[in-house]
Amino acid sequence: MDAEVIVVGAGPTGMMLAGELRLSGVDVIVLERLEKRSGESRGLGFTARTMEVFDQRGLLPRFGDIDISGLGHFGGIPIDFGLLDGAHQAAKSVPQSQTETVLEEWVTELGGDIRRGHEVVLVENNGDLVAVEVGTPTGVRRLTARYLVGCDGGRSTIRKAAGFDFPGTAATMEMYLADVKGLDLEPRMIGETLPGGMVMVGPLPGGVTRLIVCERGTPPRQRTEPPEYDEVAAAWKRLTGDDISHGEPVWVSAFGDATRQVTEYRRGNVFLAGDAAHIHLPAGGQGMNTGIQDAVNLGWKLAAVLRDRAREPLLDTYHDERHPVGRRLLMNTQAQGLLFLGGPETQPLRDVFAELVGYEEVSRHLAGMVSGLEIHYDFGGGGNPLLGRRMPNLELDGTPLVTSSTQALRGGRGVLLDLEDNPRLRRRAAGWGDRVDIVTSRPRDAKRSNLPEGTAAVLVRPDGYVAWAAPGSHDDLPTVLRRWFGEPR
Template sequence: MDASVIVAGAGPAGLMLAAELRIAGADVIVVERLPERTGESRGLGFTARTMEVFDQRGLLPRFGEVETSNVGHFGGLPVDFGVLEGAHQAAKTIPQSVTETILEQWAAELGADIRREHELLSLREDGEGVEIEVSTPEGRRTLRASYLVGCDGGRSTVRKAAGFDFPGTAATMEMYLADLRGVELEPRMIGETVPGGMVMVGPLPGGITRIIVCERGNPPQRRTEPPAFQEVADAWKRLTGIDISHAEPVWVSAFGDATRQVTEYRRGRVLLAGDAAHIHLPAGGQGMNTSIQDSVNLGWKLGAVVRGTAPETLLDTYHGERHPVGRRLLMNTRAQGLLFLSGEEMQPLREVFSELIRYEEVSRHLAAMVSGLEIHYDVGSGTHPLLGLRMPRLELSADGRRTSSTELLHRGRGVLLDLEDNAVLRRRAAGWTDRIEVVTAAPAGAAPGGPLEGTAAVLVRPDGHVAWAAPGSHHDLPTALERWFGPAR
């Protein structure tokens, strides 16, 4: 074996997965066809859930001072995300290029072997592993690993070569995104309709202006290169009457509204994550964020399997947990597309939605959907309100020092929080202390009625989701530990 895992694609999903695998103790090779990062930034900023994910690995300081906001939208209709109490605010105006740079540096520091100018050409799986053929500047060569993960985008070679089904709907229109210098335009919110389509204008750092152009009736094209800027400028003028042809394009891209999802996220020793598993209309900045979260769900599980501490069946929970998330992502982006890409016939529905959003419960529901905070995994039956949800950030006192539930996850290991200094509980977990941290702690300054009120202990998975709690779980601690971390040593 050249590595335990080969990851195809060095975008946000692939780099996040490589880092998570290294934290989990797996050796990993990342193959990427491009010689260097493109510098393009389709994704912009982070949702509240991705902010949590980066926080739990101690990554947020690497991004410097992050501008955050509670202002969001659903289908172009303003939604106050401040109704999500206790959640991180969403980060704004962090270009995807910055995110990729930081994730690549982090993965490399952790020991990931990132090989650029390595284009995956074919793959062959057998009962023991996966062999891939790659094209390199020195010629073709083969690499072999126990598992292969395709993080190689919407046109995934891995997905096609491994025979994954990718049902859905084809694109019905083509839209443009461009970052420009040397042009002054009035800001326009996403969803601002004009006769013939929808346009958006937003300022980015460094004097750059981002525009999105959605012209109804513009048919999709099979492109091998980005559109010429003049195409974008012509469409902008048709929709707004404003000539921007004098602007300097930093980069230009075309995208569509195709909506597809693979029927399975795993086929034997080949798995998919990110855009390789699901494509959709960019709406609410969810694509990159969901892709990163796919990788966080998969990384610790695949790492445990290749280390031999957990059975291969643990990988089945990756599909079981993330496929419904992807399906819901496709549902809400299609709904948003109908709201901000349709013509006047959709105006009555927009007005009804605007009325409904004024109700706090509706705003909370939509905000949680778009930000990823509604995700609830099936970790077993029980009555504790945190089961299956992410552990919220809570200040704790442990061994005479202040810490937090988030800080305890920096090492990427499971955490058993003993909140009652229970020696019997700790003895029952002793067989798993090579995989989890057992921490005796107490909430520090927690207000009465908080999420841990009346809780004796909580088991948190490496991805931050609560797998067991006492009282309130309908199975005992060793059963939960074995399910998520393998048999006791």
């Protein structure tokens, strides 16, 4: 084999996956058809859950000063995300280009093999190995690996070549997205509809203005190249009456409201993640964030099978857990599209929705959906409400090297938190000590820990989700450790 895992696509999803694999020492090659980063920033900012994911790996400081906000929206209707109990608020105005740079530097430091100007043209999956034919600057090469992961976007070559079904609905309209210099425009939030459509204006660093233009009744076009800025300026003038043709475009793109999801995230030794697995209207900035979380869910599982004696069926849980998340993503983005892209006929719907979000319970539910903090995996039941949910950040007392549950996840390993100094518990988990870190400590402030009362121990998977808790889990600890981490030493 040329590598244990080949990742196709060097965007945020592919780079996050490569970093997760390298944390466990897995040999990985990243193939990217572009010879250099595009510099485009379709994704902008991080949801609260992605902020937690980056914090788990110690990546947040690499982004420098981040503008955070507890304000958000659902379909253009303002929502207070500060109602949530997450350790972080959402990050605003972090360009995708910066995210790609940070993650690529991380992967490079970890020893990842990133090959640009390499385009996959053929996939062969024989059940034991996966082979790809790759067009390179020096000719066609054949590479083999144990597993192949397509992180190559909405037009995924891997998805098509490996025969994944991709049902859904085609685009019904076309919208423009542009970053432009030299404009002096008042900010416009999503949701401020106009008679002919919708426009959005948002300031970005460096004197750049982000524009989104949606002109109702504009049919989607089959484009092979990005639109010209003149098209954007003309649509803007028709909608607002203002002339922005003097602006200097940094980049321009067109997108639609197509909504599709593959029926399976795994076919044999081939997996899909991010936009390769699900495309949707970019409402609420969820697409890139969901892809990053797909990668974190899959990465440790591949590493566990390749390195840590975990059994092959563990990889099926990637589809079982992430496909429902993708399905809810499509549902909520379609709902948001109806709210902020509909014409006058949907104004009564917007009015009713605006009344509903005035109720704290409704706002909390919608904010949890968009932020990713509501995700709940089914781990087979149990009485502890933490099971299957993200581990809240828990400040720990008496451990100079590990000061919080989040910091304990920096190495990408499982973590068993022994909160009552229980030697018997530690002995039962000792056989997995080569892949699960055992941390004995107490919460620094039990009243503010967000832990259910009486929680004595918690097993956290490398992706930050609680697999077992005492009391309250139906299965005993060794059974759960075998399920997620394989046989003991």
